[in-house]
Amino acid sequence: MSGTIPSGFTLPVQVVEAAGVTAWLAEDHAVPVISLSFSVPGGASLDPEGREGAAALAASLLTEGAGDLTAPAFQDALRDAAISISFSADRDEFSGNFRCLTDALPEATRLARLALSAPRMEAPDVERVRARAIAGARQALESPRGQAGRAFWAAALPGPFGHPPGGTAETIAALPAEVLRGVPARQFRRGGLCLAASGAITAAQLRDVMTALFADWPAEAPAALPALPPFSARGVQVVGMDSPQSSAVFGQPGLAVDDPDWEAAGVVLRVLAGGGFSSRLMNAVRVERGLAYGINAGPEPVAGRSVIVGSVATENARMAETISVLRGEWARMAAAGPTDAEREEAIAYLTGSQPLSFTSTRQVAGILLALQRNKRPLDWLANRPARLEALSRDRLSEVAARVLRPDDLAVTVAGRPVGL
Template identity: 35%
Template sequence: MVAAGLALLPLAAAPAQAAAKIQHLISPGGIEAWFVQDSTVPLIAMEYAFGGGATQDPADKPGVANLVADLIDEGSENLDSKAFHEHLDRRAIELSFAATRDYFRGSLRMLRDNRDEAFDLLRMSLTSAHFDAADVERIRSEVLSGLRRETSDPGSLAGRKFLKIAFGDHPYGRPASGTLESVPKIDVADLKDYVRRVLAKDTLKIAVVGDVDPATLGQLLDKTFGGLPAKASLTPVPNIVAAAPPQRAFIPLDVPQTVVTFGGPGFRRHDPNFMAAYVVNHILGGGSSSRLYREVREKRGLAYSIYESLLWMDHSALFVGNTGTRADRAGETVDAVEREVRRMAEDGPTGKELDEAKSYLKGSQMLALDTSSNLAGALLQYQLDRLPIDYIEKRNAIIDAVTLDDAKQAAQRLWGKGLITVIVGRAPQAVAQPAAATAPSSTAN
């Protein structure tokens, strides 16, 4: 019997992995969650997110959200860091946090019998994290060590430079993990202020899958999240269109393999032609059957792997690709990528390519939801994307509705203007001095 005050609305069939239905649960205290009750195994998985993420870092202190995510489970209430993690380990409770561009996210996974302690440890983290000086300095040292490693990592350098070109001084152009200059300036007051402003109930989205009844889950959600502030105090973030291609930058780095990151403006999630872009992007760069993989790796042997994907955010969107090659073949690799992108923009995909991409994308969705954690993660993402709770049921029909004309129009819009390209590695003449039509070479910031 459902507890008084608990609204539970079965709305959509879940994937075959979960025999139950996706339900819209509202706890007695008003906490909402998408929920699949599944007793196949005695596990519970919860994914949740607060709006804000790294965009809420002070402009002169990127890395605050990332540091909060690393520190928020380092002791709370009467438990210091060591004791807190001993409680997690003793009960095999998996608790983690991460700061993305737009969200402060968390994950909790436990055996059914350990649910009360697991949810209580999460509550403690969210409402009474210590941020003890010794823990802050220890984690800060680890973050700085990682940032120093990134200064010699071509992939990291390329990614940072690409975002800087695409977004400039917008919060999306700042590195979410911070910089070697900003992280030492972050103090405990910054961490506590971030928690105070960002961790609030009005932006909270939750997805739960596992062996728990709805009444019990409603009580757990109230105990865990009920004490948080009612409303977040977020700094507004403007929408932005990524910088227009073509642009090219070169970062000299003496490493065996040259890394090439390429991309440009993409499709926002609620763009009417988003699914057409999603399908045609899979054809161009979505896997081992993609055009880029076939042309760059299989035909020419220029790279071991190459991929391209759509990246959508709350305030912008990109398509981003990446590959690695020998320094003396970097120019040839870039030429091959640009040629294939241009061909797709001009001609679009074939009918056969479109049919095969649709078939793959429909089948892979179900295979990707094969565990409680994966299903919870997908249900959370659908909420963040503001999709309906029955989206899983509707998705295949939306894919099927993409026509060849839709795909061609999306291809032209995505790739018709060329690429933003960042090359990191040794400097053969052809790479160090790109064609005059591109932007002048520049070094990393």
């Protein structure tokens, strides 16, 4: 089957099975590059209480030496073959990817297998990577944007999903080495694995890679994610911080990723907050009033649902007015939806720009992986232009009224905002 995109762009997708795993493959030998991406449910949400940041720190350590290769030797092997391998832990998933030239596929597979099955996590490497993570966590809180983001998520989703995925400086510093070494066993399960590959690799080659990387993983389903709490943030909260500018993170509950109105909500949000200078928020905040350089918002999936989240920064004296304009535009869109002209522009952009998302093997693999995670059918891309075009203005207005909740729009501001 294939996904067909406007302007003659097509994306043939093969379903490949091996070792109890199913992968989506977009085979393309135009350039000798291969990308592979995978994810399993879990990530930071499975960190033990008080051990926040364990999954993220362990992910960083997987390429710091594995098997018989010390950390310097492992990195030298990657550089010598021009291979990129990385792992990460987000709020609700643990993911990994590698990219290599076709000739380097055997070596990339070997190194990825070592990283997944036999990470060394030696004490000097743990402490070096820990120090880097602590510095990063502290640096993130040096800006109003970092402070606002941390406070927003903590208020919006109390519990595991509201913690910074990478942990805090305090929790990272306190992580015992044995907790880090236990992360792979806690995270890796074939039952929840999503896998995608793109580029100059055949189905037979991909089966070999899948067997090498994942055949030894336990076949059972992954550990159940914690229950996603109701969106709890309300009103405006201010985090005091000395800065000439304030930064705000704002948001409200979003839809489930499998909600029938997901795409229609995407069109509404494109008009309201995601269309650059064509969006209502950008026009009202920057063009008409000069309140801020930029403002945007969009859905962020979390554990099968989503949070509509955005950000804006401006001088302290103008943040109160900026929030007032934001709320006004949010309410106006909820009340009346987009105009006919806005509908046409948004749909034309979303369909016409789609090929730009498929310009590298890494992008293609990432998109195929996201489609799997969100349980989209193989023909989802092929039918997307028709689905979008079928969305009438009246339908979009109904969805705007359903999705946008002006009274539930929560705003967290860090800085010294005047009048808040």
